Every structure is written in C-alpha cells, then in structure tokens.
Amino acid sequence: MDFGTNLQLIRKEKKLTQQDLSDLTDYDKRMISRWEGGNTKPNIEAAVVLAKALGISLDVLTGIKPQQAAEPLIDPELSKLLSLAAKLPKKDIATVKEVLRLILGR
Known part of the structure; x- marks a missing residue:
C-alpha cells in the first residue's frame, strides 16, 4: 500500500478528519490532502509529526510494518x-x- 493510502486509512481508523489531523500537526489541511492523494510525500520531519499525532510508529505509517489492530x-x-x-x-x-x-x- 502506498504512503498516501496508508495515511488516509489510519487517519480514518482513528476517526479523524483531515482538519483534525491538521490541527494536531500544524500542517495545512491541503497538504494533508496532497499527501493522502499521492501528489507528494512528507519529508522525514513531517512524517515523524504525523506518526506522533496518530499514535503510531513510522514503520506503521509508511506501511513497512502492519498496524496491530487494523481490523x-x-x-x-x-x-x-x-x-x-x-x-x-x-x-x-x-x-x-x-x-x-x-x-x-x-
């Protein structure tokens, strides 16, 4: 699964809107939309902020390691x-x- 799709899936599992994630990370909602749409990818610093805001590891966010309770x-x-x-x-x-x-x- 690509990064954007994974980000969107995890965000929705956490019952967060793009605006909620924007508020938690201080990244613009439009940027989150671009990341989820696969138009661009965050740099490592942004990925760390996203992972912390979502309460997951970078491995899970990037799709290297599956999320434990994905179901x-x-x-x-x-x-x-x-x-x-x-x-x-x-x-x-x-x-x-x-x-x-x-x-x-x-």
Missing part, C-alpha cells in the same frame, strides 16, 4: 447507527435495546 472491532456502519441511537430519547433507546435483544435472542 475495526465493530462494523463501521453499526457503530454509526449505535451512535445515532444513543442520541434518541430514553424511551426510544429502550425500544432499540429491546429490538436488539429480540434479534440476538438474549
């Missing part, structure tokens, strides 16, 4: 639905829980 623990769509459900009124949350219990047989 999401929960399906992204299910995670999004659960986040939305958590914002429902308490009565509706109870209904959602009951439906899930019925489906899951618990």
Whole structure:
C-alpha cells in the first residue's frame, strides 16, 4: 500500500478528519490532502509529526510494518447507527435495546 493510502486509512481508523489531523500537526489541511492523494510525500520531519499525532510508529505509517489492530472491532456502519441511537430519547433507546435483544435472542 502506498504512503498516501496508508495515511488516509489510519487517519480514518482513528476517526479523524483531515482538519483534525491538521490541527494536531500544524500542517495545512491541503497538504494533508496532497499527501493522502499521492501528489507528494512528507519529508522525514513531517512524517515523524504525523506518526506522533496518530499514535503510531513510522514503520506503521509508511506501511513497512502492519498496524496491530487494523481490523475495526465493530462494523463501521453499526457503530454509526449505535451512535445515532444513543442520541434518541430514553424511551426510544429502550425500544432499540429491546429490538436488539429480540434479534440476538438474549
């Protein structure tokens, strides 16, 4: 996997937007977009800053070493639905829980 694709994948796994990463690193959002798009690559100093901001090693950022927990623990769509459900009124949350219990047989 190329650097840009790897950077984008890791950023999204960390649930960060390009703007979030920009804020963490002080690199312009447009530069992050160029790195992710493969238009250019960061110098070593920028790569170190990116790795620190993402909480990973340079080996993982560059794709030399795979990230340990690259597989999401929960399906992204299910995670999004659960986040939305958590914002429902308490009565509706109870209904959602009951439906899930019925489906899951618990």
